Amino acid sequence: xxxxxxxxxxxxxxxxxxxxxxxxxxxxxxxxxxxxxxxxxxxxxxxxxxxxxxxxxxxxxxxxxxxxxxxxxxxxxxxxxxxxxxxxxxxxxxxxxxxxxxxxxxxxxxxxxxxxxxxxxxxxxxxxxxxxxxxxxxxxxxxxxxxxxxxxxxxxxxxxxxxxxxxxxxxxxxxxxxxxxxxxxxxxxxxxxxxxxxxxxxxxxxxxxxxxxxxxxxxxxxxxxxxxxxxxxxxxxxxxxxxxxxxxxxxxxxxxxxxxxxxxxxxxxxxxxxxxxxxxxxxxxxxxxxxxxxxxxxxxxxxxxxxxxxxxxxxxxxxxxxxxxxxxxxxxxxxxxxxxxxxxxxxxxxxxxxxxxxxxxxxxxxxxxxxxxxxxxxxxxxxxxxxxxxxxxxxxxxxxxxxxxxxxxxxxxxxxxxxxxxxxxxxxxxxxxxxxxxxxxxxxxxxxxxxxxxxxxxxxxxxxxxxxxxxxxxxxxxxxxxxxxxxxxxxxxxxxxxxxxxxxxxxxxxxxxxxxxxxxxxxxxxxxxxxxxxxxxxxxxxxxxxxxxxxxxxxxxxxxxxxxxxxxxxxxxxxxxxxxxxxxxxxxxxxxxxxxxxxxxxxxxxxxxxxxxxxxxxxxxxxxxxxxxxxxxxxxxxxxxxxxxxxxxxxxxxxxxxxxxxxxxxxxxxxxxxxxxxxxxxxxxxxxxxxxxxxxxxxxxxxxxxxxxxxxxxxxxxxxxxxxxxxxxxxxxxxxxxxxxxxxxxxxxxxxxxxxxxxxxxxxxxxxxxxxxxxxxxxxxxxxxxxxxxxxxxxxxxxxxxxxxxxxxxxxxxxxxxxxxxxxxxxxxxxxxxxxxxxxxxxxxxxxxxxxxxxxxxxxxxxxxxxxxxxxxxxxxxxxxx
Numbered sequence: 093x094x095x096x097x098x099x100x101x102x103x104x105x106x107x108x109x110x111x112x113x114x115x116x117x118x119x120x121x122x123x124x125x126x127x128x129x130x131x132x133x134x135x136x137x138x139x140x141x142x143x144x145x146x147x148x149x150x151x152x153x154x155x156x157x158x159x160x161x162x163x164x165x166x167x168x169x170x171x172x173x174x175x176x177x178x179x180x181x182x183x184x185x186x187x188x189x190x191x192x193x194x195x196x197x198x199x200x201x202x203x204x205x206x207x208x209x210x211x212x213x214x215x216x217x218x219x220x221x222x223x224x225x226x227x228x229x230x231x232x233x234x235x236x237x238x239x240x241x242x243x244x245x246x247x248x249x250x251x252x253x254x255x256x257x258x259x260x261x262x263x264x265x266x267x268x269x270x271x272x273x274x275x276x277x278x279x280x281x282x283x284x285x286x287x288x289x290x291x292x293x294x295x296x297x298x299x300x301x302x303x304x305x306x307x308x309x310x311x312x313x314x315x316x317x318x319x320x321x322x323x324x325x326x327x328x329x330x331x332x333x334x335x336x337x338x339x340x341x342x343x344x345x346x347x348x349x350x351x352x353x354x355x356x357x358x359x360x361x362x363x364x365x366x367x368x369x370x371x372x373x374x375x376x377x378x379x380x381x382x383x384x385x386x387x388x389x390x391x392x393x394x395x396x397x398x399x400x401x402x403x404x405x406x407x408x409x410x411x412x413x414x415x416x417x418x419x420x421x422x423x424x425x426x427x428x429x430x431x432x433x434x435x436x437x438x439x440x441x442x443x444x445x446x447x448x449x450x451x452x453x454x455x456x457x458x459x460x461x462x463x464x465x466x467x468x469x470x471x472x473x474x475x476x477x478x479x480x481x482x483x484x485x486x487x488x489x490x491x492x493x494x495x496x497x498x499x500x501x502x503x504x505x506x507x508x509x510x511x512x513x514x515x516x517x518x519x520x521x522x523x524x525x526x527x528x529x530x531x532x533x534x535x536x537x538x539x540x541x542x543x544x545x546x547x548x549x550x551x552x553x554x555x556x557x558x559x560x561x562x563x564x565x566x567x568x569x570x571x572x573x574x575x576x577x578x579x580x581x582x583x584x585x586x587x588x589x590x591x592x593x594x595x596x597x598x599x600x601x602x603x604x605x606x607x608x609x610x611x612x613x614x615x616x617x618x619x620x621x622x623x624x625x626x627x628x629x630x631x632x633x634x635x636x637x638x639x640x641x642x643x644x645x646x647x648x649x650x651x652x653x654x655x656x657x658x659x660x661x662x663x664x665x666x667x668x669x670x671x672x673x674x675x676x677x678x679x680x681x682x683x684x685x686x687x688x689x690x691x692x693x694x695x696x697x698x699x700x701x702x703x704x705x706x707x708x709x710x711x712x713x714x715x716x717x718x719x720x721x722x723x724x725x726x727x728x729x730x731x732x733x734x735x736x737x738x739x740x741x742x743x744x745x746x747x748x749x750x751x752x753x754x755x756x757x758x759x760x761x762x763x764x765x766x767x768x769x770x771x772x773x774x775x776x777x778x779x780x781x782x783x784x785x786x787x788x789x790x791x792x793x794x795x796x797x798x799x800x801x802x803x804x805x806x807x808x809x810x811x812x813x814x815x816x817x818x819x820x821x822x823x824x825x826x827x828x829x830x831x832x833x834x835x836x837x838x839x840x841x842x843x844x845x846x847x848x849x850x851x852x853x854x855x856x857x858x859x860x861x862x863x864x865x866x867x868x869x870x871x872x873x874x875x876x877x878x879x880x881x882x883x884x885x886x887x888x889x890x891x892x893x894x895x896x897x898x899x900x901x902x903x904x905x906x907x908x909x910x911x912x913x914x915x916x917x918x919x920x921x922x923x924x925x926x927x928x929x930x931x932x933x934x935x936x937x938x939x940x941x942x943x944x945x946x947x948x949x950x951x952x953x954x955x956x957x958x959x960x961x962x963x964x965x966x967x968x969x970x971x972x973x974x
Contacts, residue, residue: 135437136340139444152326161318162205163658166674169312170654173198174647176304177678180639183686190278190298191686195678197271197305199654200671202312206320208377210313213267214306215380220268221302224275227255228295231276232283241287248284249577252277253566260562261554266599269565273596275302277569281576281589320377324392325455327371331399332444332451334364335406339440342409345417346513347429347436354410354417361410368403371396394531395454401527402447405520408820412516412945415509422506424486424498431482435475436517442468443521446528453531465525472521476934479514484931494927504923508948511941512824518938519823560719561601568595568714572707586691587699590679591707598708604723604787606715610708611790612669619669620676621701623653627677628684628693646685650677664786716792723787724799730781731961732859734811737774739852741818744770745946746845748830749838767822774815781808800964807960814953817946824942828935834926837940840918844947847911848954855901855961899965905958912951919944 153161173195176182182191201217203209231251238244259272279295341357344350375393382389416425446464453460485491486498487507554562572591575581582588598613600606627649636642657674661667683696715721743750744767781804788799830838926932 135343135440138437139336139340139441152323152330158205159659159662162202162661163655165205165312166199166202166658166661167651167655168315169198169202169309170195170674170678171647171651172308172311173305174650174678176308177301177682178643178646178685180685180688182301183688185297185300190275190301192301192679192682193275193298194301194305194308195650195682196675197302198308198312199658199675201306201309205313205318206323206374206377206381207310207313207317208320208374208380210309211380212377214310216265216268217271218303218306220264220271221275221299221306223259223268224272225279225295225299227259227272228276228279228283228298229292231255231280232288232295233292236288236292244288245284245577248280249573252280252284253570253573255280256569257562257566260565260599261558262550263552263554263558264550266601270597270599271302273565273569273599274593275299277592277596278589281592284577285582319381320374321381321388321392324371324374324378324396327367327374328395328399328451328454331364331367331371332447334360334367335399335402335447336444338364338406339444342406342413343436343440345413347433349417349419349421349425351417354413357410357413361406364406365403368396368399371399391454391457395450398450398527398531401523402520404819405516405523407816408516408823409513409520411817411820411949412509412513412942415945415949416506416513419502419506422498422503423495424503425506425510427486427493428482428510431485432475432478432514435471435478439468439471439475439517439521442471443524446524450528450531460528460531465528468521468525472518472525475521476518480931480934483934483937488927488929488931490930499923499927501920504920505948507923508919508941508944511937512945515824515827515938515942516820557721561721564714564718565596565599565711567718568711571710571714585699585703587683587696587703590700590703591710594704594707595711598711600715601721602723602726602784602787603715603720604784604789604791606712607792608787608790609668610712612666613672613708614705616669616672616674617676617679617701617704620653620657620673621680621697623673624650624677624680625693625697628681628697632693643685646681650681653677722791723784724791726784727781727788727804730777730784731807732856733777734774734781734808734815735852735856735859737770737777738811738814738818739849739856740770741767741774741815741822742845742849742852745818745822745825746841748825749841749943750845751830767819771815771819774811778808778812778815800966803960803964807957807964810953810957810960814950814957817949817953821943821946821950824939824946826939827942828933828939832933832936833940834922834932834936836918836922837943840915840922841943841947843918844911844915844950848908848950851904851907851954854904854907858901858904899962901965902958902962905954905961908951908954912948915944915947 177191177194201213203213235247260269278298338360341353345353379389446468449461449464485493598609600609654674657670660670680697684693
């Protein structure tokens with residue numbers, strides 16, 4: 093389809109709108125006669141031409157390229173570690189069952205793939221290894237003088253479990269808890285089994301293969317290196333170009349009232365958001381690569397922060413442009429377009445120039461140009477003057493272009509949408525100038541005492557929830573100790589240590605995560621173990637002329653298997669299973685080779701698989717039966733937190749109007765930091781709920797329906813949009829002082845917001861209250877009782893101990909529609925009255941129209957939220973077969 097034909101005909105009226113189109117004919121003819129080709133059609137080429145030669149974009153990896161390089165580097169790390177772990181001289185060393193840690197940690201440590209991410213992961217693992225060795229040595233040497241042996245072994249058991257509790261209750265990463273406990277138990281249990289005959293330095297020998305493993309992972313990332321800071325700079329340039337494209341689509345969508353371009357802007361904005369998330373994830377690895385150049389990292393972080401502000405403002409423009417693209421292009425809109433098109437274009441060019449300059453300053457190491465900032469501010473003033481003149485001439489009776497027929501209710505709502513869009517553009521320009529100025533003058537504050545504070549915090553008493561989680565780890569390992577500390581039982585299980593290792597390496601914080609990780613451990617061990625067993629059996633029938641050739645063949649097969657498994661490591665559902673399968677082959681092969689023929693491959697493989705299965709099952713059962721921390725419960729509880737954040741955001745946003753209506757000065761002024769704290773709390777709850785979605789799908793469903801992951805994803809998306817809308821509302825109410833607004837504006841805002849907060853409070857109260865206790869194991873229920881109680885919305889979740897009153901809460905949220913009707917009636921009266929007055933400043937117009945825009949759209953958000961809350965809560969009922 094011809095692009096120009098499509099653009100010129102997207103605004104043609106339908107048959108039902110023929111009368112209105114005849115009225116618009118004169119205005120359209122006038123515009124076409126003065127301007128045969130709209131200026132906005134050439135804006136794209138003008139914007140894109142300015143980027144030619146500005147900076148080098150470079151080449152970004154595709155998904156397949158990233159997976160292939162990740163798998164290749166993992167295979168290189170496994171190859172280097174295998175050369176060490178399969179040497180006969182290494183197998184003669186003091187450590188037992190720890191040689192295989194070299195390829196295991198080498199495979200698990202490769203991250204990113206970038207050097208900084210691997211350095212960070214390697215540091216965490218090596219730090220955990222050292223602490224595990226130290227903890228084992230302390231327990232062993234403190235109890236070495238104790239006699240008799242039975243008392244010493246009993247105290248060793250107590251000391252071992254106490255150390256597990258201490259390590260698991262520390263405020264460090266989950267992978268550090270796993271590695272530290274795994275290393276510690278190898279040193280402690282082996283010392284106990286050998287009656288303390290080993291020397292005092294024995295636990296430190298376990299750290300040797302672990303250190304080799306992390307060093308191999310680092311070497312795999314160095315040859316050749318892929319720097320996160322380099323990729324971050326490439327993505328900064330890509331982000332600048334993406335923003336130009338978003339600005340072009342927003343400009344075109346507004347002036348052509350094109351839904352097609354608005355949808356294109358949404359697509360470009362999603363690309364912008366995804367790239368921003370990737371840049372933020374690269375900041376941590378880049379800090380490790382630039383640890384000797386902190387100023388460079390500070391500049392990178394400020395550039396990423398600058399684009400954070402851009403993303404927030406671009407989302408505001410996207411939200412406000414949506415309503416502008418609906419309906420016909422009225423005469424008033426065409427007049428506004430003619431008055432502001434040129435100044436909008438210049439402002440967007442100036443804004444894109446500042447964004448490019450921020451990126452160039454980072455790439456070249458120079459300062460940000462203040463001349464461009466001044467040019468942008470001048471363009472903003474020019475646009476502001478044009479908007480004021482257009483408003484004064486078109487929207488007020490004293491204006492020369494005022495037309496009575498253009499002041500019907502539908503036109504008033506269109507003006508609200510139009511001015512909200514102008515407000516969002518003005519905020520975008522202001523935020524860009526402010527963020528660029530901060531990036532030019534800000535310096536990273538240094539805190540020499542932060543390291544000491546972290547060390548002291550590490551030794552603090554753990555909070556209750558962390559202590560309970562650590563106690564569950566102690567109980568699971570304590571159950572495994574029953575078979576390890578009894579000599580008769582231990583003699584029948586020569587590979588018993590692998591049950592402890594498997595249990596320690598699947599430590600998780602949620603029940604669903606424990607099940608997912610445990611299943612991944614079992615299935616990955618099965619696949620990797622069986623491949624290792626087949627390789628051992630096949631190679632057993634081959635006569636090798638040299639021992640080195642046999643070892644090389646083992647290394648080649650194992651590394652090839654690791655490469656194939658690593659291609660799936662990025663999978664969110666099966667990534668851990670693929671990782672375990674990739675390193676489990678070494679557990680079987682190295683375990684057989686280090687026995688020097690005293691153990692058959694069949695015995696090593698199946699005994700280690702059996703022990704790992706037992707350790708995983710016992711840990712999962714403990715997680716499920718004791719102090720359950722259900723991911724499903726977490727998702728439900730976060731709904732209350734999110735609704736509270738929405739209610740608090742409404743209050744913080746309308747606080748200036750509330751103080752005017754109540755005629756009482758606010759004793760505690762509401763600052764930007766308070767709103768940001770509320771907004772951040774809501775976003776944190778959203779992220780916590782999103783993280784629990786996948787884990788919740790793995791939890792067993794006995795009295796529940798299967799977890800409705802798709803329904804909750806849609807619910808969280810609506811809640812996220814509501815929080816963004818309220819952030820725009822906050823900016824709108826602060827755009828002008830309440831004293832400069834029309835007297836009826838504060839009452840309009842507070843009347844609606846009070847009703848919205850009341851409905852939210854009622855919904856939150858219903859979700860927090862406890863309902864009638866159900867007998868979980870009842871197989872039937874009286875039908876009349878079930879119907880009289882309203883079905884699921886009066887039942888109690890036996891897992892969570894909280895009521896899932898989804899239907900009642902949804903009905904409370906629907907009640908805001910009555911307040912919306914009253915708001916529209918009062919808003920129409922306001923528009924009828926204000927056109928007879930003198931033109932007010934742009935700031936007052938921005939504040940009034942942006943506030944009304946957000947309140948009118950909040951009704952739709954609340955209705956959508958109520959409906960999706962009802963659907964999602966339906967799955968949290970005690971299931972009745974009806």
